[in-house]
Amino acid sequence: MSHQPPQTPCEKLLGMEPNGEPVQVFLKEKGSPRLPRISRGEGIYFWDTEGKKYLDVSSGPVANNLGSCNSKVLSAMKAQASKASFAFPGQFESEANELLANLLTSLAGEGFERAFFVSGGSEAVESAIKLARQYALAQNQSSRWKVISRNPSYHGGTLGALTLTGDKHMHDVFGPLLSDMPKVRAPVTYRVPENHTVESFTRACVVELEDRIKAEEPRTVLAFIIEPIGGLSSGAVVSDDFYMKEVRRICSKYGVLLIHDEVMSGAGRTGKFLASNHYEDAQPDIVVLAKGIAAGYTPMGAILTSDHIVNAVTSAGGFLNGFTYFTNPLSCAIGHAVLQEMLECDLITNAAERGEELKEALEELKAQWGYIGDVRGIGLLLALELVADQETKTPFKRELNAAGLFQNLAMQNGLLIYGRRTNYGEFGDWLMITPPLIITTEQISELAHGLAKTLRDFERFMQVGLV
Numbered sequence: 001m002s003h004q005p006p007q008t009p010c011e012k013l014l015g016m017e018p019n020g021e022p023v024q025v026f027l028k029e030k031g032s033p034r035l036p037r038i039s040r041g042e043g044i045y046f047w048d049t050e051g052k053k054y055l056d057v058s059s060g061p062v063a064n065n066l067g068s069c070n071s072k073v074l075s076a077m078k079a080q081a082s083k084a085s086f087a088f089p090g091q092f093e094s095e096a097n098e099l100l101a102n103l104l105t106s107l108a109g110e111g112f113e114r115a116f117f118v119s120g121g122s123e124a125v126e127s128a129i130k131l132a133r134q135y136a137l138a139q140n141q142s143s144r145w146k147v148i149s150r151n152p153s154y155h156g157g158t159l160g161a162l163t164l165t166g167d168k169h170m171h172d173v174f175g176p177l178l179s180d181m182p183k184v185r186a187p188v189t190y191r192v193p194e195n196h197t198v199e200s201f202t203r204a205c206v207v208e209l210e211d212r213i214k215a216e217e218p219r220t221v222l223a224f225i226i227e228p229i230g231g232l233s234s235g236a237v238v239s240d241d242f243y244m245k246e247v248r249r250i251c252s253k254y255g256v257l258l259i260h261d262e263v264m265s266g267a268g269r270t271g272k273f274l275a276s277n278h279y280e281d282a283q284p285d286i287v288v289l290a291k292g293i294a295a296g297y298t299p300m301g302a303i304l305t306s307d308h309i310v311n312a313v314t315s316a317g318g319f320l321n322g323f324t325y326f327t328n329p330l331s332c333a334i335g336h337a338v339l340q341e342m343l344e345c346d347l348i349t350n351a352a353e354r355g356e357e358l359k360e361a362l363e364e365l366k367a368q369w370g371y372i373g374d375v376r377g378i379g380l381l382l383a384l385e386l387v388a389d390q391e392t393k394t395p396f397k398r399e400l401n402a403a404g405l406f407q408n409l410a411m412q413n414g415l416l417i418y419g420r421r422t423n424y425g426e427f428g429d430w431l432m433i434t435p436p437l438i439i440t441t442e443q444i445s446e447l448a449h450g451l452a453k454t455l456r457d458f459e460r461f462m463q464v465g466l467v
Helices: 009-013 071-083 095-108 121-138 159-164 168-177 198-216 241-253 307-315 329-344 347-368 402-412 441-464
Strands: 038-042 045-048 053-056 114-118 146-151 183-185 221-226 257-261 286-289 301-305 372-378 381-386 429-433
Touching: 053 441, 071 329, 095 114, 095 301, 095 329, 114 121, 114 307, 114 329, 121 159, 121 221, 121 257, 121 286, 121 301, 121 307, 146 159, 146 198, 159 168, 183 198, 198 221, 198 241, 221 241, 241 257, 329 347, 347 372, 347 381, 347 441, 381 402, 402 429, 402 441
Parallel strands: 146 183, 146 221, 221 257, 257 286
Antiparallel strands: 038 045, 045 053, 114 301, 286 301, 372 381, 381 429
C-alpha cells in the first residue's frame, strides 16, 4: 500500500495538495486540465515554465495595453512603493492621485473635470450609479432610482453591476440576489431581428428607449448606461452616429443621466482617448474607465464627470462612497506612468493605424474561411464572429461552445485569445482581437498567420472531430 509523502511546511504554506498540485477549487472544476504556468512576459509575448512562447492576441481580458514589463512603469512603481505604497485618502492627500487625476481629466477634455479612482471596472460602475443617485438627491429628485441598461450588455461582476448587465445566463444564476432594472435592446449590427435592416433596427432601438422611459415614468428614471463600442457583450459592435446622438437627446429631454461604460473601449484603444470622442453631440454625463488606464500593472478603475455634478454632490454633504484601496498612491502612480507612456509613444495613433491594418488582415481571413461570419470594431478593439455558415449567418449550436474550442486550439498554436458567450450564446460566438497598443505591423502579420493556422485546425475538428 503506497502512501503520499507528508507535506513540507512550505507546501502547506503555499496551499499545495499532497501530490504537489496547487489547490484551485475556486478557479475551475477539480480534475480539469491544467493551464500552463506563467514564467515571464515581455512586450506582447508570454512564456510558460516549459519555455513555450505565446502572443497576447487579446491583451488578457482587454486590459494589458502596454504589454508586459514596461521599464518606465516598473520604475514608477518602485519609486512610489519606496515612498508610500498605501495611504488612506480619508487621512492623507496624495500627490500621485492629483497627478493622475489632472492628466486623466486633461485627456478626457471639457465636461470631465473630476476623477474618482477605485480598484476596477465593477467598482467604477457601482460608483457611477451611486454618484448619479446622490446627484438626483442633491437636485431634490429623490424619485429617480431606476437605471436602464441594454440587452446584451456587460457592466461587471459585482451584484450591483450584474443588475445592469444584460445576460440571461448571469441572471438565471444570480437573479434572486439582483434588483429588477429595466432593459432595452442594444442595436446589434450583424444578426438583426427578422424584417429589420441594420438601420431600421437601430431606429427601433431608439424608439424603444424613449418608450421605456415613458413607461417607467420619467421622474423615476435615474440613468441610462451603455457601452458606446461594445466589449464582450456584443463582440465590439460599433454604435452609429444617429443612435448615439438620439440617445443623448432623449436622455437630456427626460433629465436622465447618460453613462458611458468604457471599461474596455477607453484609454486609447479605439484610436481616440475615449470611444465617446468618435461621436459629436453625444457626450455622456459620466464615463466609466478601467483596464487600459493602468494596463494590467495594477487593479484600477475610474469615473469621470463634470464639476457641475461633483459640486452639487459635495455641497449636499459629500460623496457617500469609498473602498479600502480607492485612490491609493501606488496604483495612482502606476496609472500616471501608464498614461504618460501611452502619450510619449503615441499609442493612440498606433491603435488607429495598426487597427486598420489588423482589420484588413482579419477581413482577408474572412474571405478565405467560411467560419468567420463578421469582422467588426474600430482601432484595436476588434472581434471575429464565428459561424457555422457564412452565407446564412447560422451560428454554431450552443453545445459546441465554438468560441471556447477556438481559444483552446489557438493556445496550442501559441495565441492567447479572449472570448465570452453571453446569454447562453444567443447572440453568437465571438473572439476579441484586441492586442496591446504597442503592436507593430510585423507582429500583426505574425498574429494573422497564427489565426490562419488555428482556422485550419478548427476546420479539421469540425470535419472529422479530431484536434
